[in-house]
Amino acid sequence: MSIEAINEQLLRAIGVGVALLDTSELKFRFFNDTFKEWFAEIETGQQLRDVFPDIDTAEVTRALQETGQFTSEASFRIRRRTMTIAMTINPALEGNQKVAVLVCQNISRIKELESMIDSYSMMVERNTREIKREKEQVEKLLLNMMPRSVYEEYKTFGVVTPRTYENVAVLCLDFSGFSATVEQQDAGVIVSELNDIYTAFDRIGDQFGCERIKTVGDLYITVAGMPDPSDRSIQSVSDAAVRFVRYLENRNKSHPVDWNCRIGLAAGSVIGSVVGVQKYIYDVFGPAVADAMRLREEAGAMEIVAAANFAERFGEAHETEAAGSGALADGTAVDIVRVLSGNGSLSH
Amino acid sequence: MAQQQSMFDKYGGFSVVSKIVLDLYERLLDDDDLGPFFDDVEFARIVDHQTKFVSSVMGGPASYTDVQIQKLHSHLPISDAHFDKLAVMLTQVLQDHGVEDEDAQEVVGAFAQRRGLVVND
Numbered sequence: 001m002s003i004e005a006i007n008e009q010l011l012r013a014i015g016v017g018v019a020l021l022d023t024s025e026l027k028f029r030f031f032n033d034t035f036k037e038w039f040a041e042i043e044t045g046q047q048l049r050d051v052f053p054d055i056d057t058a059e060v061t062r063a064l065q066e067t068g069q070f071t072s073e074a075s076f077r078i079r080r081r082t083m084t085i086a087m088t089i090n091p092a093l094e095g096n097q098k099v100a101v102l103v104c105q106n107i108s109r110i111k112e113l114e115s116m117i118d119s120y121s122m123m124v125e126r127n128t129r130e131i132k133r134e135k136e137q138v139e140k141l142l143l144n145m146m147p148r149s150v151y152e153e154y155k156t157f158g159v160v161t162p163r164t165y166e167n168v169a170v171l172c173l174d175f176s177g178f179s180a181t182v183e184q185q186d187a188g189v190i191v192s193e194l195n196d197i198y199t200a201f202d203r204i205g206d207q208f209g210c211e212r213i214k215t216v217g218d219l220y221i222t223v224a225g226m227p228d229p230s231d232r233s234i235q236s237v238s239d240a241a242v243r244f245v246r247y248l249e250n251r252n253k254s255h256p257v258d259w260n261c262r263i264g265l266a267a268g269s270v271i272g273s274v275v276g277v278q279k280y281i282y283d284v285f286g287p288a289v290a291d292a293m294r295l296r297e298e299a300g301a302m303e304i305v306a307a308a309n310f311a312e313r314f315g316e317a318h319e320t321e322a323a324g325s326g327a328l329a330d331g332t333a334v335d336i337v338r339v340l341s342g343n344g345s346l347s348h
Numbered sequence: 349m350a351q352q353q354s355m356f357d358k359y360g361g362f363s364v365v366s367k368i369v370l371d372l373y374e375r376l377l378d379d380d381d382l383g384p385f386f387d388d389v390e391f392a393r394i395v396d397h398q399t400k401f402v403s404s405v406m407g408g409p410a411s412y413t414d415v416q417i418q419k420l421h422s423h424l425p426i427s428d429a430h431f432d433k434l435a436v437m438l439t440q441v442l443q444d445h446g447v448e449d450e451d452a453q454e455v456v457g458a459f460a461q462r463r464g465l466v467v468n469d
Contacts, residue, residue, distance in 0.1 A: 080377045080384075082391035109370075112395050116369060119396035120362055123409040 017104035021048060023064065023091060026057050029099065038083065038104070048102075052087075064091050064100060073107070084111045146274065146282030147211050149227045154274060162273035164286070165226040169233035169267040171210065171241055172292040173201075176260045176301040178218040185257060193257055194218070197248070204243045209236040213284050221292075223284060226272055234267055238314045238339060241265060241304045245341040248302065264296030265306035265339070266328075267313070290329030298326045298336055308335035355451055356408035364445065369395070369402045372441045381433055385424055405438075405455045418465045425469040435460060 001009075011018055017035035019028055026048040036042060039051050049057050052074050063070035070089040075082055085104040092101050142151050146160075154160050175181070182190055194215075201220060202212050209230060210222040222240065225233030241263045252258045268288035275283045291307070299305040307328070311320045319340040326336040356365065373395065377383050386394050397420075400412055412420075435456050442452040 080386050112370060112373070112391065113366070115392040115395040116366055116399050118392075119399045120366070120403070120409075123400065123403065127409040 015106075017085065017102075017106070019102040019104075020094070021089070021100040021102055023061075023098040023100050026060060026100075035104065038078065038085070038106075060089060064089065081108065082111075083108045147227050150272070150274070150282055160274040160282070162271055163227075164269055164271050165229070166269050167229065167231075167233060167267065168223050168225040168270045168284075168288055169237040169265065170270065170284075170288045170292040171205075171222045171224075171237040171244075172264045172289070172296045173220040173222075173241075173244065173261050174296060175218045176262055181257065181259075189257070193255075193259070197251070197259060200247055200251075201240075201244055204247060205240045208240045208243070209233075210240045214281065221284070221289065223270065225267075226270065226284070234265075234310065234313045235317060237265055238304075238306075238318055241339060242318055242341040245302055245304060249341075260301035262296050262299035262301065263304040264292040264294065264299060265304060265310060266291035266295055267310055287329065294329045295326065295336065298323065299338075302341075304339040304341065305336055306339055308337050311337045311339065355454070356403070356406045358451075359406070359445075359447060362403075362408070365402055365406060365408060366399075368441055368445050368447075369398045371445065372402060372438065373398045375437055375441065376434075379433070379437070382430060382437070385426075385430075405459050414462070414465055417462055421466040422468065424466075426466050427469045428463075428467055431463055431467050 012032045013034075014032065015034055017032065017038055019031035019035050021027065022029055028042065028044050028046050028048070028051075030044065031039075031042060042051055047057075048060065049055055054074065055072065060070045068091060071087065073084060073086050075084045077083070084107050086107045087102060087104045089100050089102050092099050139151075142154070146154065150160055185193075198212075198215055198220060201222070205212055205222045208224070209232065210224045211226070212220070212222045214221055222237070223233075224230060224236035224240075230236065244261060244263065248259050248261055252260075266288050268286070268291065270284045270286035270288050272282070272284045275281055295305045295307065305323060305326070306320075307326075308322075311318075319342075320337040321340060323336045323338045325333055327333055359365070376398075377386060377394075403409060404412055438459060439452050439456050442455060443449070447455070
């Protein structure tokens with residue numbers, strides 16, 4: 001077999017579509033088997049635009065003369081598939097006749113892959129957005145359960161080291177006659193009322209530098225001076241306590257259900273930690289919490305009770321009146337006072 | 349769903365699933381019963397459809413709800429025979445790409461659950 005014959009065989013069998021065009025009229029003079037496979041109807045003598053109707057033949061001629069090359073893409077359907085080819089036309093000489101070589105590469109698979117990657121990345125992006133949204137919701141939920149600095153520690157290390165905080169002021173609140181209210185009212189009403197009130201308490205507390213730790217039924221505990229220490233922690237809980245009472249007084253005037261709180265205030269050390277493994281909760285406990293709980297029991301409806309030495313520490317900020325003697329959680333007898341919410345000016 | 353999620357990952361995520369998608373796409377278009385459904389559909393849409401379809405039945409990211417599936421097929425005269433044929437084709441493609449029989453059955457099972465949403469002829 002001669003070299004020419006081998007060349008022709010190769011040209012015919014190659015997976016690239018190759019055709020020769022007459023430069024003057026852009027007519028097909030030759031095409032290989034692959035070309036014929038793609039364009040079954042093709043015959044020699046046909047013009048370029050018979051096969052590629054979308055091609056601007058004037059532009060082809062101009063490009064061949066000016067730049068010596070024409071490139072384009074063309075799409076067509078073969079057996080339900082969209083086939084996309086990248087074509088290049090280069091001028092050549094055959095003897096002394098001017099011809100152009102048309103080379104077509106099948107880039108359908110590339111187009112299909114591009115298209116698949118597009119649709120996949122859109123799905124992934126959407127999923128990522130959803131995950132991000134869920135993550136934000138989880139974060140919001142966790143931030144409801146623990147202070148931000150504790151949450152950051154939890155997020156970074158997966159655990160929270162229990163820590164003792166000194167000079168923390170604690171406010172414990174519950175409602176007098178809560179059991180009776182629960183019996184009288186519809187469950188939905190109770191929950192929505194508590195939700196409303198606790199949300200207001202959170203907002204007020206936040207304003208004065210308090211951080212709500214938890215609610216258990218009608219028990220509401222908020223603290224100041226942790227996790228970040230503050231030398232105003234006692235003022236913070238006292239101010240919040242007074243505002244809680246005023247808020248409820250106002251609220252009771254316009255709402256059908258009366259809510260009368262009892263508040264105990266105390267200061268001291270507490271331990272803060274995430275408790276539990278599956279259903280974890282950030283909790284505080286320790287002498288200050290126990291004392292505030294105990295003193296709350298000394299409070300009547302809409303009263304704020306604290307030990308006298310606690311009240312001394314917030315100075316003139318709120319008026320107080322002596323309320324006899326009481327006991328702290330460990331049994332120590334102390335003089336107790338009622339913090340008055342009425343006319344005292346807030347040391348804000 | 350948790351198990352299906354791992355199946356998408358188990359077989360190599362998108363890099364393997366993409367090959368399954370393209371193979372299924374080829375076989376679908378070559379098939380004289382199922383191919384004609386795609387006669388007038390732009391290829392980008394077919395590929396998009398196949399990608400989402402395979403990805404979702406293998407528990408990967410997916411974005412079709414049942415209502416969407418129903419809507420997308422409502423104009424097509426799809427019979428039980430068509431559905432059965434695609435189930436066979438899907439099983440074959442999965443097996444040819446090294447998906448274990450048990451997993452392939454699970455994928456086809458998830459697919460079969462949607463029969464009522466697409467068969468309407």
